[in-house]
Amino acid sequence: MSFPASPTHPRATSPAHLVRRGVSSLLLAAASGWVVQLNDSALRLRTVGRQVAFVLGVLALAALLYRWGIPGVRRQLERFTRKQRWAWLGTCGLVAGILLVALPLHYRPPPVRLALTVTATGERNPSSLGSEVWVLELLGEDGTPLPMQKDWHPDAAWELRDGKHWLAQGSRPARLEWEGLVSERLVLKLVSHPYSGIVEYSWNGQTTRVDLFAAQGGQRDVTLPVSHADRGAGAILRQVAFYAAHALVLGFLLLAMGLWLEHLAPPRGLSVSPRWAALVTALPVMAVAGMWLLAVFPGMMSSDSTSQWTDALSGNMDEAHPLFHTFTIRLLQKVWESPAMVALAQILALGAVLAWAGASLARAGSPRWVIVLTGALMALAPINGTLVVTLWKDIPFSICVLALCVLAFRTATRTDGRWGIPFWAGLVALGTMTLLFRHNGPPAVAGAFLALAVLKRSHYKALAVAFVATFLLASGTRAALKRTYQIRPFVEGMTLVGFLGAHVANGTPLEPGERALLEEIHPMDDKWHYWCASNVPTIWDGRFSMDALSIHSKELLPLLIRLTRRDPEPILSHVVCSSSVLWKLSQGTDHLNGPTIWLRPDGEVGTIEPNEKVLRTEPVLPALGSTLLHWTVRTLEPDLSWLIWRPALPLYLLLLSCALACVRSRNWRFAWVSLPIVLHTVALGALIPSPDVRYQYPVFLVALMFAPAWLAGLTAGAAAPMAPAALPTEEPAAPSARQAAALR
Helix, strand or coil, rough: CCCCCCCCHHHHHHHHHHHHHHHHHHHHHHHHHHHHHCHHHHHHHCCCHHHHHHHHHHHHHHHHHHHHHHHHHHHHHCCHHHHHHHHHHHHHHHHHHHHHHCCCCEEEEECCEEEEEECCCCCCCCCCCCEEEEEEEEEECCCCCCCCCEEECCCCCEECCCCCCCECCCCCEEEEEEEEEEEEEEEEEEEEEEEEEEEEEEEEEEEEEEECCCCCCCEEEEEEEEHHHCCCCCCCHHHHHHHHHHHHHHHHHHHHHHHHHCCCCCCCCCCCCHHHHHHHHHHHHHHHHHHHHHHHHCCCCCCHHHHHHHHHCCEEECCCCCCCHHHHHHHHHCCCHHHHHHHHHHHHHHHHHHHHHHHHHHHHHCCCCHHHHHHHHHHHCCHHHEEEEEEHHHHHHHHHHHHHHHHHHHHCCCCCCCCCCHHHHHHHHHHHHHHHCCCCCCCHHHHHHHHHHHHCCCCCCHHHHHHHHHHHHHHHHHHHHHHCCEEECCCCHHHHHHHHHHHHCCCCCHHHHHHHHHHHCCCCCHHHHCCCEEEEEHHHHCCCCCCHHHHHHHHHHHHHHHHHHHCHHHHHHHHHCCEEEEEEECCCCCCCCCCEEEEECCCCEEEEEECCCCCCCCCCHHHHHHHHHHHHHHCCHHHHHHCCCHHHHHHHHHHHHHHHCCCCCCCCCCHHHHHHHHHHHHHHHHHHHCEEEHHHHHHHHHHHHHHHHHHHHCCCCCCCCCCCCCCCCCCCCCCCCHHHHHHC
């Protein structure tokens, strides 16, 4: 494959080339037009006028691509070697393939008419206090509720409550039927509480029986899929064409944008004072966080937060929470016995690290406008305002991970910097606190030390010693806390509950002893109340035995290995589902746990766990608090949450901007800055217990800190090449007379 330098190249004007360029332009324009009208229902081609406009628009776009688009991309690619061109094409194709899965793209095949039958059997679990069956709502493909009066055909035993929910509570069977057009899947939401009975639902010719009883109130989501067979033989071909068109358009856009950003000259401007950069980066965030604290005073607290606050007050600590974090809260309580003290400490810590990071960007040559933009994004990001005033171990952990990435960034951009005692002390302290603030700290710490070892290979022995010292210091600190305070031990095997639940729910064959063990931990009649996205319904439905889990904790891992060898599919499906919050951009009907906000029946909002008896929300600025919280609740809706709250977007922006910075600087030093985040994300994806945003708060901080600078480019102090070319030591010899004659 060759790429001519310009359209005036002899090959660029050959008939064969012009035909290929014309076909490529028309194909890309048609794919672009189809993608746009498929993803916007307002542009569907339902009339002749719209069809004519569509054809004219495609032809106009094809002309633009033929004249400027494709030749421009070819000219940019011509600057690279053949191997580099293929690398560009392959990378953009790979990223486009990933985005097909991660982007909020919803293929909507032609709808088919299907029927759903919900039967309240009138039967109940022996432990249930009733036989109620509540149908809360039926969600469509986009996650929006379908009308509960339209298309429903109930028996006389069913009654509609508040025009929103169907209820059957008699002892005789009662049928509730729904019929409508369906393109993808539906989600049926049912109530699960102490008065719930047994329900049967029929969908696609299959009838499933579900025991809705639960000792504690909750919901049961039933996914109703639509298979390809329900749509006809052409459905698969249409789906392939849909994704092929999206892949083509995404790949071209990524290639064009990447080449343009790579070719941009580094921004020019006056050097920025590190002190000024530190203030601009840190002060806006601290000011906004302070306003949040006054608006939700004394802070935001979940059930984990209130439990840990009580443990810190009493000194009787639960090992399920990191002991060092509980100990830190206990120290802050000595200063001021209010959760606001913890929030203030977190605000100051985040401000200090952001100031340090801003100064590092200035020293690396980041222009003034990029530093201002970084400070503004940090201040305006809702996740910072809400989480930094929340009493969660994830907050100090995330701040420590950001600090480790700043250390790596400074090393990547200052190759001549010397590592003195302050550096080593700070590295060990940050690594130790990262290990102590969360149980899953080792991947991020290992990533930071590995990154520094690659960036500063001459210090790898000293880094190895510091790495061991960090883990020893963290272990010693935990041991000291266990000797000092009364500790309730953490029940081992808790992290395996979701994986075992996947096998139970999917019907993996069990031997009698295995079935008895699993039955002892949780009755299997409701398939362990399994939900792939979270282990909370299984553990906290009132039927889970912590004692049995503790007794059999040593047997669970061998059991899981045996079951997975028999059938690995449930585990693969479980990991894909549970980790989707990390890599999937679209929200759809997926669940997402954001900040700790509770909607009360009167329409007001609270920020402290409702069952808490002592602590109360007492905002200093109640009007501001109500406005901010209601606005935050709105951003958690599926149409906005994928953009503001889901961790996939900042993760992808971080990785793509980092890759662009590496291409610009012609080396891979910047890539190591992201290594702590990558290892943290990979490890979390394997064991994430629930779709909580807070688990990926480090990704938000690091992406907001470095992605703008990497996208814009650095004016000076950029990463030096890994292996700079040696300069010639002497002038080249002049050609001899014979050589000169040969040249002539």
